[in-house]
Amino acid sequence: MKRRSFVAAAAALPAVSILSGTARAQSKEIRMIESGGASGDSIQKGYIDPLFKKTGIKVVRESPSSLGKLRALVESGQTSTTLFELGSGIVLQAKKLGLIEKVDWAAVNPAAMFPEAKNEYGFGYQYFSTIMAWRKGVKEPQNFTEFFDSKAFPGKRCLPDYPHYCLPFALQATGVPIDKLFPLDVDTAFKKLNEVKKDVAVWWKAGAQPPQLMKDNEVQYSICWSGRVVGDPAFGVNFAGGKSDLSFIAVVKGSKPEDKAAAWKLFYEMSLAENQAKAAEVISYTGPSPELDALLPKDKLWQFPTSKQNKAVQYFENAEWWAENGEAVNKKWEAFKLSL
Amino acid sequence: MSDIRLEGVTKRYGTFAAADSVDLSVTQGEFVTILGPSGSGKTTLLSLISGLNRPTAGRIFIGGRDVTNATAQERNIGLVFQSYALFPHMTVLENVLFPLGVRKIGGAEANRLARDALKLVRLDGLEERRPSQLSGGQQQRVALARAIVFKPDILLLDEPLGALDRKLREELQVELKQLQRTLGVTTLLVTHDQEEALSLSDRIMVLDKGRTQQVAAPTEAYLRPANRFVAEFLGIANFVGLPDGGQGLVRPERVRLSANGAANGSGKPAKVVEAIYLGQMVRYHLALEGAQSIVAAVPFLGTAHAPGEQVMVSWDSADIWPVT
Amino acid sequence: MRTAGRPAPRGPEDDDAMTRSNGFSFIAPLLVLMVVAFNAPIVYMLGLAFWEKGRGFTLEHYEGLAETPVYLRVLGNTMRIALIATIANVVIGYPLAHWMRSLGSRARMFAIALVVLPFWVSILVRTYAWIVVLGNGGLVNRFLQWSGLTDEPVSFLYNELGVTIGMANVLLPFLVLPLFAAMVRIDDRLLQAAASLGAPPRTIFWKVYFPLTLPALAAGALLVFILCLGFYVTPAVLGGGRVPMISNLLDTLINQIPRWEQASAISTILLIVTLLIFAAYRRLDRKASA
Incomplete structure (x- = not known):
């Protein structure tokens, strides 16, 4: 993991230096710390890959995520990691401790979502x-x-x-x-x-x-x-x-505007039901779109946290x-x- | 105090015999030295007597008791190693108390015995030191005190002075001899140093390749060696031809030198190759005709022959000892 | 206290001092790195409990600790488990090292390799391997039931026994290697001398051999004990969560709640206790070698 993050950091360097001149632009590469495992793979397949296809923005993943790590990131003043996965309870604590930024929902302009997922401080992306x-x-x-x-x-x-x-x-x-x-x-x-x-x-x-x-x-x-x-x-x-x-993806406090702009793009992809259906193929957890059930295989609906019979x-x-x-x-x- | 008797003691490692049918009889109170070059089996022999090792064949008696199969603990032997083998975590006094504690002697009695032993080796006052705080000579004295404090039947010394420098060694030789006399303990010393053997012992046993070469009083062994090996191992040996075709030994101090052509000149002409001054003696290395060399040791009386000088050498026929 | 008129001798001590200062200039950059990379974060961590942003000095986190005896009880439990694991290590490790000393040089190399082998396997893998061996359907229980020694599977895991076995396995090399090195250094002639002085084997062991290995044994046991205090994976997996250890508690306080200040206060106490144990050991050691 150490090695991976080092490689990622090295790869990120030229991108940052090229783009620093154009303040308004969004970054071509941002980093995310998520909980890892199959869940991380579902983020890759469901949201990161489609985002790259559409916009060319790369999201580099790293794991695992813990509140301690987030606090350490913010207190050390680093800005290389933009996105951070947090549990529902942890979002509140992170907000109280001032470790995460507000989500600019207007900039995200998401598709329809369950209300509890559209949090002021995070994108509820995965029901489990x-x-x-x-x-x-x-x-x-x-x-x-x-x-x-x-x-x-x-x-x-x-x-x-x-x-x-x-x-x-x-x-x-x-x-x-x-x-x-x-x-x-x-x-x-x-x-x-x-x-x-x-x-x-x-x-x-x-x-x-x-x-x-x-x-x-x-x-x-x-x-x-x-x-x-x-x-x-x-x-x-x-x-x-x-x-x-519900698991959330939040934006780390102090992130650069161009990185945040890239993050809003990812959030938009995360709100699309068809992308959530792709993620659900990797792990039987579900995204926050009310239209998702229709896209999931009928015979497997009983497996998902948000299917009507289970919810x-x-x-x-x-x-x-x-x-x-x-x-x-x-x-x-x-x-x-x-x-x- | 006891006597020691070895009967056909043999120790084999595979086909190699470190000790080969060794017989030896040491009488009570006697000081016998086992002398031999390294690898001659002398330390093996000592370990067999001490019980740290078991013989392949033969019997060992101490004080008339057959101890061949007895453990080291059962033999009541004082053993002194060349490496001292003091217990580093104990003080000098504790080291000397150790064999007493093993024998259930404690309290004031043990303290008195230990302090007496230390006094005997002139270490009183150093009781509370650790071995690491002592010089080599002092450490060996502690080892000696530890080996005699429990009044062992016999005392075995394995090259006890080998690790000390020459002056200290000579000092301790004298002390050792005095101590042995005072205690009257039967003592076996192992050494490869012939001077030490000659100066300390009542008798010496010369060992080579695990076999006994000779057991005799030092002067006897020196002047009348049992064979060529003993002759050469003890001091310097000149070998001269005998009329019957055999060989005879002439020790250097028996060789006489006279100036070439002097009135009483007799014997054989020789050339001085080297003259070495040894204080009261001069040692000459001489070349006889026919490339035979001879060593002569003569008292230094103010003048000496120089290398290259022609001299006459001679010896009495009575000083020749035939060897095989 | 140098008297006038007598020139200061330039003895070997002065040369020593010179090489020492030269050596220092060589390692100074490294020392700075060590201080910055290792010591500074520790000081920062310890300071967290005393100093709060915008509020200044405070002792409330220690007061909080005093009011919450449960955290201290977890610390006590950790020490107890560490002590049990250390004793188990000594009981297994000492005879093992002693046996290794008696081996020939080839067999010795082999034995050392076996002892060191666990170092090459991830602690997680090793810990899970114990489940295969000691679980209800594991090798040992299957053998016990097959041989008729027991009818029901024996619970080796998910209790203190499991944690002790797992920790002893992981930490054994830390005890055995220094102990073995110390034992090998003991001159056989010391033992022979003791035998020749009339000491029976038991006396030779307890009066000569054991005291000579004691410093290494104490150092090794102390090392094992201190390492035990920080164990995380093994108690969590083999203890089945039933053996609360301080590192698990710290994980909760750092990563879940997060109360870093409280965690810092607990860590400080842990550090002090560890240092006290170490100081006690040093004192004993100095007394022993004085």
Whole structure:
């Protein structure tokens, strides 16, 4: 990665020096830090390639993205990276810390988008779901009450090592419906987790862990990212009670105007349903266009986070609540982890 | 205190015999030196006696007890290495206390014994030093004190003075001899230094290629060597032809020199090749007729023959020792 | 304190001082680079907890830490795991190094290569390899069940045992190599001398051999312990997230929340604890070699 970024930086040098004379022009090459993996490939195929074909603007990708990295970029005053991928909660924190720029939506002039994706400070480009999944052959839970009931559904569990994933699911197991989850009853959620923690073999940090652990039969039930499990015949999945979330691409604070101009062009490409359909071929996550469903293959609609049948049974991440309460909850989370 | 007896002691490494049927008998309180060139098997022999090594064949007795298969721990031997082998993490006193601790001697008794041993090797006052803070000679004395403090049955010394410079070596030779006499401990010394062997020992054992060449008192071995190897290894040897066709040894100090044509001139004419002044002696390298060379050592009495000078050399027939 | 009239001697110390200052001028650029590239960021990081933009000096992040004992408990847990892993390392590493010393030169080279081999494999790969070996359906459990020793698979992974095994595996070379080097340096004649003085093998080991290896053992164990404190991948993967370590917590505070100031305060405490341990070791070491 180091090597790649160095090569990219070296390649960017002549482009910058040529263009610095023409202040109004947009850059021919900008850099983006995204989360990597198949998701990064989907950005390439769905948005970056079409942009290059139309305008000749190159977008160089680098990964992974983390808030710490963004903060370091801004505090060091660098301007070489323009675009940065952030989770929905992180966008709020980055905004609070003054790490990202406002999006000039007038300049982007996007096609139709779901409103929550058209954020003042970022382009919500990818819906992804966090759902329950199991190894084929075990009893199949219909909701999170059943998922956490290890008597009726025996087997080891694998849960995310992140409070903002675990707590709302645990709360659902106590009977709270998805539209009443927030403000989150943290203590009740922890109480539930304390009841079930003995059945949890692994608390995962990396999204690749749960599917592998289910394949190795180390665990039988997992909460994992939908893109990692849907369509794999080894697993059963259920979107019921799942969490729908949105990933954003934001513009790094202090970016040069010509780089921003190039970024708005990319945002426009990202708003087009046909491009989003291309991205969805690479990974089963979906873009923010209301017209997208029509372009997706009918037999695979059940796999996508935003298809009608799935969107209705999931709750949407409450980034505001987490931005307020995240740190306090995290302290409780660490205490909980010590009790394992 | 005990005697040592070796009977046919042999140590083979594959087909190579480092010690080959060695017999030796050392009486109680005796100081015997094993002398030989490097690779002659003398250190092997010492390691067999000390128990660090086991013989392939033969038997070893210490104080009448068969110790052939006993471990080093069981033999009660004081062993001193050329490399001192002091424990670097212990003080001088702790080093000397070590064999006492092993023997469950502790407290004031051990302290007294250790300090006595250190006094005996003239190291009192240095008890708290570390070995690394001592000179080579001091370190070897610590090793000696450590080897005698527990009153070993025998004392084995493996080239103990080899790493020291000449002056210190000569000093310590005297001390070693005195110490051995004081303690009366049966002692075996290994060395390749013939002077050391001659000056220290009651008897010497000359070893070559793992085989005993001669066991005798130093003067005996010097003047009446058992064979040519011993003759050549101990000091300088002149070989002269005997009437019966054999060869005889004449030591340099037995060769007489006289000026060519002097009234009492007799013997054979020779030319001085080299004259080396050794203080009280002059050593001449002489060429006889027929290219035979002779070494003569004569007292220096103010004048000497110069190289190139013609002289007459002679010796008494009584000073010739036939060798094979 | 130089007395007048007596010229200052130009002894070997003066020559030493000269070469030292010459040497310094050679390494000065490197030293500057080191300070700028390594030390300055550390100072900046440590300063974060004390100094806030526009607000000046503050101790609130340390107060915050005192009010949140859970972070300190994670630190304590990290030390405990590090200690367990270090002990496991010593228990495995010491006999291993001792055994290597007894080998012939060819076998020794081979053994060293085997010990060093893990260095050539990515830590991530090695960590995942343990899942194949120790998992419920892994080699060891399959053997145990096949041989009838157990009916149920034994849980080697996703607990402190798994973390300890994984960390010991990764860190073993750091202990074994310096220890082995120290053991090889011990002159066999010291051990022979001890034997000739009447010491039984056990006494030779504990009174002569072990004390001579102790400085290397202490240094190696300290190195392993300090490296353990910073472990991230192994506890996360082999601990199944059940073994909270300080580096995982720091990752959360830096990359997710982000509370760099709090992270800085914790890091400072970690650094101080590490330095204290190091200082204690140095003191012991100096006492031992005094």
